[in-house]
Amino acid sequence: MGTMTIKYLDLKRINDMHADEIRQAVTAVIDSGWYLQGEAVSRFEHDYAAFVGTRHCVTCGNGLDALRLIMRGYMELGKLSQGDEVIVPANTYIATILAITDCGLVPVLVEPRIDTLLIDDSIIEERLSPKTRAVMLVHLYGRCSMTARIAAICRRHGLLLFEDNAQAHGCMFGGRRTGSLGNAAAHSFYPGKNLGALGDAGAVTTDDSQLAEVVRAVANYGSSRKYVFDYQGLNSRMDEIQAAVLAVKLRYLDSDNARRKAIAQYYDDTIRVDGVCTVPFRNADNVVHIYPVLCDDRDALREHLSNRGIGTVIHYPIPPHRQRCYSQWNHLSFPITESIHLRELSLPCHQAMTDAEVESVADAVKQAY
Numbered sequence: 001m002g003t004m005t006i007k008y009l010d011l012k013r014i015n016d017m018h019a020d021e022i023r024q025a026v027t028a029v030i031d032s033g034w035y036l037q038g039e040a041v042s043r044f045e046h047d048y049a050a051f052v053g054t055r056h057c058v059t060c061g062n063g064l065d066a067l068r069l070i071m072r073g074y075m076e077l078g079k080l081s082q083g084d085e086v087i088v089p090a091n092t093y094i095a096t097i098l099a100i101t102d103c104g105l106v107p108v109l110v111e112p113r114i115d116t117l118l119i120d121d122s123i124i125e126e127r128l129s130p131k132t133r134a135v136m137l138v139h140l141y142g143r144c145s146m147t148a149r150i151a152a153i154c155r156r157h158g159l160l161l162f163e164d165n166a167q168a169h170g171c172m173f174g175g176r177r178t179g180s181l182g183n184a185a186a187h188s189f190y191p192g193k194n195l196g197a198l199g200d201a202g203a204v205t206t207d208d209s210q211l212a213e214v215v216r217a218v219a220n221y222g223s224s225r226k227y228v229f230d231y232q233g234l235n236s237r238m239d240e241i242q243a244a245v246l247a248v249k250l251r252y253l254d255s256d257n258a259r260r261k262a263i264a265q266y267y268d269d270t271i272r273v274d275g276v277c278t279v280p281f282r283n284a285d286n287v288v289h290i291y292p293v294l295c296d297d298r299d300a301l302r303e304h305l306s307n308r309g310i311g312t313v314i315h316y317p318i319p320p321h322r323q324r325c326y327s328q329w330n331h332l333s334f335p336i337t338e339s340i341h342l343r344e345l346s347l348p349c350h351q352a353m354t355d356a357e358v359e360s361v362a363d364a365v366k367q368a369y
């Protein structure tokens, strides 16, 4: 066998798996002459709400906007106010935090557990204050971060529960899909996500009919009737082409997820190397968006794989509290979060990979150091 190049993520191959149907769907939109707020969006909203198991799905421009719209929506409904505190994992992607601060709310960062990489539910309660109004869960890497304990905390303290489901389409918890576990959930359909569009796209799912109505209006200039503006809104809409593509790909999401999980299982079972720690927090219910390993010498492993033509990505190199945009928190210390950001490396793990490629990645990791 010659030298293989294995990209971290191969969007061309992923979308080629359903190329004919995707092309047909896009062509149908082009030919319809109707590009926004039409039938393709309505159909996808219906299909995705049914998939997640919520009464409503309201599509929008991207995942960051979906997060902003949920919190803006509850502010318009008087359930959140400027300065209210939101519990959120310290090791999330920056978008979760950006959405909170953009709404004038205050993120309260909570350390994850090193064995799951998800928010540590045993330390949430000590971070609550009289200003805490909500918990924002992030199902990072495809792993469900909801627990019975978190549900009890929200109930006991009357907190809203939000889910950032950008990385966990199709994940389950107790027989329900993530995205249906709290008051509202944000979804990103960025091309590299498990359910990925051909550009930016996002959605809010919720059972709360009032919230759904406000989110729909705010995402459309604050208008629910043409030229009547109830809110100082945004323009954040999913276009018809993205909706048509996503409706095709949604039909394959569960089987794509099954393939990603099988690859992750193979890595879990075969990668046993000193200095490389797999984090196999998976059960039948989780999905795999990212396959993380924690390494003692990340640069060395990354270079070793790169020399063998294998692409990797770091999720993420700098935690939110150490970013320049949040200089007011740069002095804070979150040792577990910081150690994850120093040690994390993501291996290729997507549904279009062949068995030979998966074996090559695992073999290459085993030969490291």
Ligand SMILES: Cc1ncc(COP(=O)(O)O)c(C=O)c1O
Pocket (backbone or CB within 6 Å): 062, 063, 064, 065, 092, 093, 095, 096, 138, 164, 166, 167, 187, 188, 189, 190, 200, 201, 202
């Ligand atoms: C956890 C998380 N939240 C939010 C987002 C934001 O989504 P988008 O890129 O669609 O704005 C992303 C992905 O980019 C994400 O990974």
